[in-house]
Amino acid sequence: MKRACIMLGVIMGFLLTMSGWWGLDVQACSCVPLGDPIKEADKSSAVFVGQVVKLEDDANQHIATLHVSKRWKGELDPELTVYTALSGAACGFEFEMGKEYLVYATKENGHLTTTICSRTKLLSEAQADLDALNKRMWMMDGTENKPSTDTPTNSIPDSKETEADQSSKEIGTSEWLIVGTALLLVTMTLIVGARQRKGK
Numbered sequence: 001m002k003r004a005c006i007m008l009g010v011i012m013g014f015l016l017t018m019s020g021w022w023g024l025d026v027q028a029c030s031c032v033p034l035g036d037p038i039k040e041a042d043k044s045s046a047v048f049v050g051q052v053v054k055l056e057d058d059a060n061q062h063i064a065t066l067h068v069s070k071r072w073k074g075e076l077d078p079e080l081t082v083y084t085a086l087s088g089a090a091c092g093f094e095f096e097m098g099k100e101y102l103v104y105a106t107k108e109n110g111h112l113t114t115t116i117c118s119r120t121k122l123l124s125e126a127q128a129d130l131d132a133l134n135k136r137m138w139m140m141d142g143t144e145n146k147p148s149t150d151t152p153t154n155s156i157p158d159s160k161e162t163e164a165d166q167s168s169k170e171i172g173t174s175e176w177l178i179v180g181t182a183l184l185l186v187t188m189t190l191i192v193g194a195r196q197r198k199g200k
Contacts, residue, residue, distance in 0.1 A: 029091040031117035037132040040119045045107040046074025047133065049123055051100045053079070061085055064095040066103070072133050074105070074112075083113045091115040102126040 034040060041047045050066030057063065064082050082105055085092030093116050095101065100123040105112040114120045119129060 028089050029116065031091070031115075034117075034119055037119060037129040038136050040104050041073055041133060043106075044073060044104040044118070046076055046105045046112055047072040047103070048074065048076055048105075049100060049102055050080070050082075052095050052097050055095060055097055057086065062092060062095065066101070069100070080112065083108075083111045084115060088116060091117055093118070093120055100124075102129055 035043070048066075048068050048071040050068045052064050053067050054065035055062065061083050062085070064084070065079060066082060067079050068076050082095075082103060084095070088094065093114050101120060102123050103114055103120050104118040105114045105120070106118075107113070121129070
């Protein structure tokens, strides 16, 4: 009986530990599948190309100042700030000083914000987005927004949807692993208890 109690204690400790780990994993950033560039532009408050000229942080977020070189949507100043969470776990986007980005931003509490769940990306990886936006969107000054010859020609496939699918599969596998291990431990406990009762 004493041995059975010990086994039950081990099982409970294991389950509590794994449930704590599971809770931390659930709190990580989770993105819904992205739409195509036009759908995401329609949902955004501003869509533009900008070069990072300043980076700073406050207590809650990164603040990137960008010099705008091209715009498709939004009434934008030549320089503007974009806010994002401090960490990737909170869906924060990591801007780098001096680099150019295609930014899809939404307005929250009067500020433009972006996340890793948006289509925001390095300009060098955004050719597919640029092609789609140039065909459909418009410049704020009313002139036709024809594709420029100096835009990057290399195209890197958008992998965010694939990453989200892989994350879902990993979570499902982990959950079944926890359940299977727990069932195995319960079975072992019952076997030990049955043998002890026979011994008495």
